[in-house]
Amino acid sequence: MDHDEILESGPGLERQEVRVRRDAKGRPLVPSRVPETRPTPLQDVFIYLSIGVLISGVIAISALELGARLGDPIVRIPVLIGGALLALVTVDAMVRIWRSAWVWLRVDRGRGLFRFLWAGVLALSLAVLAGVVWLALSA
Numbered sequence: 001m002d003h004d005e006i007l008e009s010g011p012g013l014e015r016q017e018v019r020v021r022r023d024a025k026g027r028p029l030v031p032s033r034v035p036e037t038r039p040t041p042l043q044d045v046f047i048y049l050s051i052g053v054l055i056s057g058v059i060a061i062s063a064l065e066l067g068a069r070l071g072d073p074i075v076r077i078p079v080l081i082g083g084a085l086l087a088l089v090t091v092d093a094m095v096r097i098w099r100s101a102w103v104w105l106r107v108d109r110g111r112g113l114f115r116f117l118w119a120g121v122l123a124l125s126l127a128v129l130a131g132v133v134w135l136a137l138s139a
Contacts, residue, residue, distance in 0.1 A: 030108045034107060036096070040095050049088060056081050060074075060075050060082065063078075071136075079132070083129055083136075090122055094119050097115050097122065098115075098119045
């Protein structure tokens with residue numbers, strides 16, 4: 001049933017097609033990004049925290065490669081510092097991905113569901129990180 005059929009006694013409507021950009025196969029284009037309306041608190045220092053994680057990891061792995069034990073301070077301290085920074089960065093990323101997943105569900109359901117999966121993987125990586133830090137503390 002058309003909307004025009006509902007209003008039989010009313011005036012006829014002349015509708016125009018809405019132009020939608022399409023790709024080479026004729027499918028509607030989906031935006032590549034969805035704007036972020038509420039930035040997370042760590043967004044401005046995200047890269048700098050990641051550099052701290054990288055440097056801590058290099059120090060700890062190099063010390064282990066050179067014969068240090070897991071309980072030595074040269075390994076334990078960088079693992080604790082890098083672990084704390086990595087936890088902050090991961091939680092910040094999880095919040096951003098979780099928020100974007102809800103927005104993407106309205107735009108492209110597949111991309112939204114993929115972002116939920118991505119947030120789950122980050123949660124799993126936090127559990128692995130907690131295990132590694134626990135190993136360094138208990139050694």
